[in-house]
Amino acid sequence: MSEKFARVYEITGKNIEECKNTLNAKYGSNWVQCGWKKTLIGGFLGFGQKEGVMMSYMLNSEYQDFSKAGKEPSVYSSRISQAKALIDYHNNRDSQSALKAPGFSGIPDGTLTSIAQTANLTQKIEQLTKAVNEGFGNYARRPEAVSEHSTIISIKETLAENEFTLKYIDSIIERIKKTFTVEELSDEQTVRQQVVNWIGQDISVESDSYVKPPKIIVLCGPTGVGKTTTIAKLAAAIKLHAKKEEARQHPVPEIRIVTTDITRVGAKEQIEHWAASMKLTVETAEDPETLGNFLRVNKDSADYIFVDTAGYSPKDIKSIANMADILNGSGMNKQVFLTFSAGTKPRDLEEILRNYEVLNYKSVIITKFDETSSVGGIISVLADKHKSISYVTYGQDVFGTIERTVPARFLKSLSGFSMDDEYISKIDAKFGKENTDILI
Template sequence: MINETFVASDPKSAYEQAVEKYGTDIKIVSAKQVKYNDDELRSEVVIAVPKALFMERSFGAQALLPEVNGEEEGLLNEIGDLKTQLDEMRDGLLQQGRFGAVADDVKKRFMKKGIAERWLDSILIPLIGTPVMEDAQLLVSYLLEEIDETLKIKEEDMESSKIMMLVGPTGVGKTTTIAKLAARYAYLLDRPYRVALINLDSYKVGAIEQLAHYADIMQIEHYSIASAEAFQEKIEDLASYDVILVDTAGMSPYDTQKFIKTVEFVTTEIPKKIEVALVLAATVKYEDMEDIHENFSFLNLDSVIISKFDETKHFGTLMNFMLLYDLPMSYFSTGQEVPDDLLVASKEYLLEQFIGDVHEG
């Protein structure tokens, strides 16, 4: 990795210079204010980039060509190494951490709880040189306020009829969540809505029977569909219903066949738009987040339903998912009881869980 320093009147502008040159795939080494010859404060942001990218953007694409002779290549390497050494010397002389001791400690605490470094850096850089960075309690409060501002909620709207399709990885609780939603819409709101259930899961053993069992108890229409054509016909038959809830097969993010099949259903030509809700477990692992979003985002997600709140006390990774991927939350599933363990999503509820986890840290 090669370090490069960007200087501007404020840290945000310096960071934007780095992004303009290298893109967002950069790592911040340090960000601080220093005095220059004119005795005015300047903001310095030091970033680290892969050596090949540094050579290409600094010396042109020819710096990466195999035709470069050994003497030229050696010179380029020496220049890069010298620049790295100078930046390391500067960091040693300036004596401070990336953001200062207090802010670095707060940042480390949030990262330990699952919040991505790149999101934290985007919030902290504009604060360099302000009193907030020297007060741990104030900085924690500021970060929590930024989290609150960033989180999005999809309000429950029953003004018009809708089709809601639930998708998600295997084992996140889609079928149980469908049953909770059906009970809510049919019995628990200001008036009883006419609800129908459609099952598209022909893969999981017992999936059809499980949803049919819930439907029988609630006296709600239930249908099992195997093809996109049959799905289109059934949607047309159910045009008079207020809510149609669609259960899909649980999918590994790597199961191409099931994804293609689900896309066929989502893109079916029907009069109404299908609201696609990703069911995501509160227990999601950091390593799986990117794969889940990368694959399921092709279904044009409208919201996220978070399940399994009762199976963890650590919500940082889930919070990180919601911050990075800019998706609104619609419902929280907090247990196995139908229909009791279902809440309309709220920022306050998720923040309460996360704040408790941060304070424990």
């Protein structure tokens, strides 16, 4: 069993780079970062403390030099040796080898069970660590031996604060290095503005496409992300838009709503409540035939048919596949939108994007924009997976809280890029102003 990177240490410093430099000087490339958080450092009796970071890291086993790391081996590691001895004992039925095993000092206070559990846990941690090092290279911080230009260091920090993934940060740094000479790097403001432009270009906006009515719009996605609310918002936006157009003699669009969500108590009542305020009714379709019939009956009279679906955990692949069957079985041409909330963590988002793929979604809708402060993770994953965004929503109110995505909204929410009014108007000019016009 390998003990590579088995223990987690902590180091504090002014910033991530300082921690990394200290570790590089001590251990070369024999360490790997696990995470970091802001903390207060220095000072005396709580006075004069400064903001800094605490970084956690693991060491390669050959490097687990406890004196250098400034910490003694913990009780935990001696317990692990003892637990390993016990596993040997159980495997070999050889009590002598167990007793001779390094670190074994007799059966401690805990029971055999608890030690065996510790041993199992150790095994699991080791497997996990291996998986992290091998498979999730995108997320694990790789040590860098060469020192970087200060502009690059500070841009990296800003991107990390905005929770962009390491893969995305690396790609931006790569672009900076290709684009700017060392002299040009000293004009940090210019480099930063270029970075904002690149991020803006990476945000893919779903473009309008003409679909012959009826437009069948299906919202799918995990439970509680706001699918039902978003359907109400879209229906309200269509109604509002139609009101504006009324003066121009446009016919008022006919909207239908059908829900396949029979699993959640109150789900139908919730959408019925919104629908009633817009003088709309809601039907329920619990199987492909009913949905197919509903769509056929309404195909000539409706302009828009919204299909509200049950939310499933992204891990519940079976239910998602079932839903795909229901929708595909209906035999109608539909636009599926994958809905998730702006606070979704990058790794969870990757799983959602992957597991809902069976529904053949056209683009994504991002909800609860009002509840999150960092959107870097979402931008990174969507860019990496080449997914476009149709709408963002930002509030529990149904009116005026949905808009076509424009990169400007994302860019303005980034922190640390010090965008002044003049620069923001440039962003608006470049990427289009926010608007509430509806796309579907």
